Amino acid sequence: MLLHFGSKPVLVASSADAASQIMKTHDLVFSNRPKSSVINRLFYGSRDVAFTPYGEYWRQAKSICVLHLLSNKRVQSYQHVREEETSLMIEKISQMCSSSPVNLTEIFVTLTNDIICRVALGRKYSEEEKGRKIMENLRIFVELMGVFDVGDYIPWLSWVNRFNGLDLKVEKFVKLIDEFLEGVIEEHINKRKGEAESDHSVEARCLDFVDILIEVNKESTIGFALGPDDMKAIILDVFAGGTDTTQTVMEWAMSELLKKPITLQKLQAEVREVTQGKPEITQDDLEKMRYLKAVIKETLRCHVPAPLLVPRESTRDIKIMGCDIPAGTLVLVNASAIARDPILWENPEEFQPERFLNSKIDFRGLNFELIPFGSGRRHPVSQFTENILYMRLPLHIFVNGFIDVYMFHPIFFSLFPLILLWFLFKLVSNSRKNQPPSPPGLPIIGNLHQLSSLPHYPLHSLAQKYGPIMFLKFGSVPTVVVSSADGASLIMKTHDLIFSDRPFSSTANKLLYNMKDISVAPYGEYWRQLKSICVLQLLSNKKVQAFRNIREEETSIMMQKIKDASLDSTPVNLSEMFVSLTNDIVCRSAFGRKYGGGETGKKFKLLLGEFLELLNGGSLVKSVPCLSWINRVNGYDARVDRVAREVDEFLEGVVQERLDGAVEKYSCGSGGETIDGESREDFLDILLKIYKDNATGVTMDRDSVKAIILDVFSAGTDTTATVAEWAMAEILRHPIVLKKLQTEIRGVVGGKEQISEDDLAEMHYLKAVIKETLRLHPPIPLLVPREAREDVKIMGYDIAAGTMVIINAWGIGRDPAYWDEPVNFMPERFMDSSIDFKGHDFQLIPFGAGRRGCPGIAFAVASNELVLANLVGKFDWQFPDGAQGKELDMTECPGVAVRRKIPLLVIPSPLS
Numbered sequence: 051m052l053l054h055f056g057s058k059p060v061l062v063a064s065s066a067d068a069a070s071q072i073m074k075t076h077d078l079v080f081s082n083r084p085k086s087s088v089i090n091r092l093f094y095g096s097r098d099v100a101f102t103p104y105g106e107y108w109r110q111a112k113s114i115c116v117l118h119l120l121s122n123k124r125v126q127s128y129q130h131v132r133e134e135e136t137s138l139m140i141e142k143i144s145q146m147c148s149s150s151p152v153n154l155t156e157i158f159v160t161l162t163n164d165i166i167c168r169v170a171l172g173r174k175y176s177e178e179e180k181g182r183k184i185m186e187n188l189r190i191f192v193e194l195m196g197v198f199d200v201g202d203y204i205p206w207l208s209w210v211n212r213f214n215g216l217d218l219k220v221e222k223f224v225k226l227i228d229e230f231l232e233g234v235i236e237e238h239i240n241k242r243k244g245e246a247e248s249d250h251s252v253e254a255r256c257l258d259f260v261d262i263l264i265e266v267n268k269e270s271t272i273g274f275a276l277g278p279d280d281m282k283a284i285i286l287d288v289f290a291g292g293t294d295t296t297q298t299v300m301e302w303a304m305s306e307l308l309k310k311p312i313t314l315q316k317l318q319a320e321v322r323e324v325t326q327g328k329p330e331i332t333q334d335d336l337e338k339m340r341y342l343k344a345v346i347k348e349t350l351r352c353h354v355p356a357p358l359l360v361p362r363e364s365t366r367d368i369k370i371m372g373c374d375i376p377a378g379t380l381v382l383v384n385a386s387a388i389a390r391d392p393i394l395w396e397n398p399e400e401f402q403p404e405r406f407l408n409s410k411i412d413f414r415g416l417n418f419e420l421i422p423f424g425s426g427r428r429h430p431v432s433q434f435t436e437n438i439l440y441m442r443l444p445l446h447i448f449v450n451g452f453i454d455v456y457m458f459h460p461i462f463f464s465l466f467p468l469i470l471l472w473f474l475f476k477l478v479s480n481s482r483k484n485q486p487p488s489p490p491g492l493p494i495i496g497n498l499h500q501l502s503s504l505p506h507y508p509l510h511s512l513a514q515k516y517g518p519i520m521f522l523k524f525g526s527v528p529t530v531v532v533s534s535a536d537g538a539s540l541i542m543k544t545h546d547l548i549f550s551d552r553p554f555s556s557t558a559n560k561l562l563y564n565m566k567d568i569s570v571a572p573y574g575e576y577w578r579q580l581k582s583i584c585v586l587q588l589l590s591n592k593k594v595q596a597f598r599n600i601r602e603e604e605t606s607i608m609m610q611k612i613k614d615a616s617l618d619s620t621p622v623n624l625s626e627m628f629v630s631l632t633n634d635i636v637c638r639s640a641f642g643r644k645y646g647g648g649e650t651g652k653k654f655k656l657l658l659g660e661f662l663e664l665l666n667g668g669s670l671v672k673s674v675p676c677l678s679w680i681n682r683v684n685g686y687d688a689r690v691d692r693v694a695r696e697v698d699e700f701l702e703g704v705v706q707e708r709l710d711g712a713v714e715k716y717s718c719g720s721g722g723e724t725i726d727g728e729s730r731e732d733f734l735d736i737l738l739k740i741y742k743d744n745a746t747g748v749t750m751d752r753d754s755v756k757a758i759i760l761d762v763f764s765a766g767t768d769t770t771a772t773v774a775e776w777a778m779a780e781i782l783r784h785p786i787v788l789k790k791l792q793t794e795i796r797g798v799v800g801g802k803e804q805i806s807e808d809d810l811a812e813m814h815y816l817k818a819v820i821k822e823t824l825r826l827h828p829p830i831p832l833l834v835p836r837e838a839r840e841d842v843k844i845m846g847y848d849i850a851a852g853t854m855v856i857i858n859a860w861g862i863g864r865d866p867a868y869w870d871e872p873v874n875f876m877p878e879r880f881m882d883s884s885i886d887f888k889g890h891d892f893q894l895i896p897f898g899a900g901r902r903g904c905p906g907i908a909f910a911v912a913s914n915e916l917v918l919a920n921l922v923g924k925f926d927w928q929f930p931d932g933a934q935g936k937e938l939d940m941t942e943c944p945g946v947a948v949r950r951k952i953p954l955l956v957i958p959s960p961l962s
């Protein structure tokens with residue numbers, strides 16, 4: 051995927067193949083790092099190893115690190131440090147054990163930091179004020195490393211950082227870290243001086259990494275001298291990176307183990323078998339622990355610590371997977387998405403270490419389905435990764451058994467009940483807040499990475515694991531996802547009033563006239579008045595009846611087109627036809643004329659498509675306020691503004707045309723007869739009258755009129771067409787259903803030329819087919835989100851005011867608790883059942899329910915019944931090229947209404 055951040059092209063690779071092309075096939079081309087002013091300042095002009103540009107300096111600095119810190123030999127030599135610190139930590143835990151719970155997170159941070167400091171800086175700093183201060187600030191440091199600096203992409207906007215505090219924060223941190231590193235180097239130099247003056251030779255003690263840098267530099271063995279800043283940058287690289295991420299991986303590994311008792315038991319059994327009760331675990335022991343290694347791999351797969359790795363940059367123009375990538379493109383490899391790609395991994399959301407037991411897949415950069423540490427040149431030799439500087443040490447610690455020693459030390463087992471108690475304590479304290487179960491999220495983006503373009507699927511999978519009510523965070527937006535009929539009933543019936551608001555969305559705000567339409571308007575008098583106008587004047591049963599002629603006329607126009615195509619067996623695109631048909635019916639009913647034809651109509655259709663795409667999401671960034679600037683930079687905001695402006699121009703034309711009296715209306719019947727003998731006023735006339743007379747007592751301005759028109763266009767067309775599209779696809783895939791339906795329709799209409807709405811009442815199987823279609827393919831699978839207006843308890847859990855609530859109607863429609871053979875298309879299930887979709891039976895809620903439920907049910911169903919009865923009753927159907935129904939691709943396409951990805955193309959032949 052190629053995006054743009056300002057003028058900067060950005061390539062995002064989300065498949066193992068693409069990652070392999072970037073980090074293996076064309077590794078040299080992508081071995082540069084993009085310039086980042088923040089990184090530049092943090093790392094002394096990017097003089098460290100991880101961020102320095104590809105070239106001689108990088109090669110030299112890297113070889114110092116590999117040789118003197120990260121080689122197998124060096125890693126072996128630190129074993130005593132790891133073991134000593136681990137023992138100390140376990141001792142500390144055992145002292146705490148009788149009374150207070152243990153904060154493992156804090157303990158992991160201190161432990162990792164102590165090991166890294168001892169190895170790299172020669173001693174621990176965690177017990178001194180300056181060391182503690184640095185540790186406290188490391189998290190900020192890591193955060194700063196990940197900051198997107200607007201100025202990097204739009205140089206003239208770099209002043210923004212002076213105002214948003216970024217410059218100040220970086221400056222403060224640079225000063226703090228520089229003082230610390232200066233102190234560390236000075237201490238080393240003084241110590242070496244002291245050693246030289248006394249008779250202790252430096253070689254007599256074990257050299258740490260800073261000693262080695264000083265030594266190497268002094269001897270100039272590398273052919274070039276490191277300046278003081280170069281040294282500090284390299285030390286910072288090694289030191290700062292290790293802590294935060296190491297403890298993150300340890301936290302995840304421990305959490306997964308404690309959550310999965312069977313996995314834990316298996317691991318304990320393995321450790322016991324290997325160690326045979328020995329008090330110490332040796333390196334040789336660890337080599338034999340296959341399951342342990344599988345657990346670590348699975349942790350790194352499920353919880354890639356830096357999901358997008360460290361950005362790279364292309365050094366020249368190149369073709370990747372057929373796409374031209376210009377020189378200077380920023381490259382992000384989505385290692386997290388690859389590690390959860392269902393094409394590569396079975397049950398990717400599940401923590402299953404067993405998958406690695408008989409697999410050669412490793413994380414050392416050779417298997418591109420698992421690259422938590424990246425791969426290629428910017429990935430160091432042997433078992434270490436350089437790709438992410440702060441993941442280099444953790445891996446080395448892992449490989450060499452630090453976490454293994456810690457987790458499977460015999461004392462650990464004696465402390466296990468205590469640790470379990472700590473987790474229980476956490477559970478209890480959480481349960482005081484009583485938040486619904488929650489899948490673990492990531493900093494800043496929360497659970498956004500667990501969504502896909504068709505979010506009803508991952509949310510359904512998560513519900514299988516976390517239950518019918520879950521708490522997630524979409525960026526900063528607290529969200530509750532409900533996936534059972536009982537839960538839906540609590541939201542849309544028992545507590546309907548509390549959940550009758552819609553969440554604010556800045557995109558919807560721009561596109562829908564400051565939320566002045568019905569579907570997203572905040573709950574209140576304005577919304578109530580608008581909805582009642584809409585129901586009374588357009589969507590009531592009486593009105594829907596009155597539009598019957600329009601439906602019959604438009605259906606017969608479509609039938610004629612199909613008949614023409616059937617004469618020479620030309621395939622017809624039913625998907626396209628359904629959209630035009632429903633649009634024409636909606637427009638004639640509401641506005642007295644069609645808007646589908648001509649250049650303007652075609653343009654508006656495209657515009658409406660773009661409008662719906664933007665409304666549907668377009669950008670996850672909007673849920674992460676601190677990233678909202680990305681939308682300004684990547685053109686998303688500009689696109690929303692343009693679409694809002696163009697839609698407004700079109701709607702302004704619709705309103706003005708009517709105010710000028712320039713429309714020649716079809717009215718409701720072909721001959722322009724009136725509705726029930728009343729006036730020829732249509733919905734638009736009534737809206738304009740209310741607007742001009744201000745008759746409702748609610749201020750309805752010109753924007754309100756346009757917003758309501760837009761609602762009718764957008765809510766009425768795609769949704770209704772989608773039902774017809776999925777229904778025909780399912781009918782044609784199931785020849786027995788087709789036969790049964792044809793028999794019913796012909797039994798009712800006999801040889802009549804055209805099927806009218808009078809005939810529909812008798813067609814019970816047809817109604818069952820539509821219900822079954824809406825069960826399996828609700829056009830809006832997650833309904834329209836709601837928002838809690840006050841604190842409330844649902845299913846025993848606390849939901850705070852302002853929480854967004856999503857109901858997975860798609861998942862509920864497939865819940866085996868309510869449906870036999872839930873994934874099979876079986877209209878018969880509705881033949882002797884009173885279950886309906888009108889919002890009373892919560893196992894079938896394609897139109898939602900309650901106050902904010904869809905007012906367009908009667909309107910939509912009337913069109914669908916008539917169209918399907920005609921198509922099935924009057925024609926036989928075949929797929930092009932002799933394809934069989936069961937081969938029909940049923941893939942869904944993301945959108946406000948989830949339509950078929952591949953349009954439905956079929957060849958009609960008239961029934962004899």
Ligand code: HEM
Nearest residue numbers: 568569765766769770833834897898899902903904906910
């Ligand atoms: C098969 C066709 C349709 C489906 C599946 C559908 C589905 C939905 C859903 C799920 C909601 C949200 C319900 C909730 O929050 O509980 C909704 C709301 C709405 N629908 Fe429909 N709809 C369809 C057709 C129509 C038509 C034909 C119109 C009008 C011409 C329409 C107008 C609206 C409006 C105005 C709302 C907002 C109601 C509110 O927020 O108070 N819909 N629809």
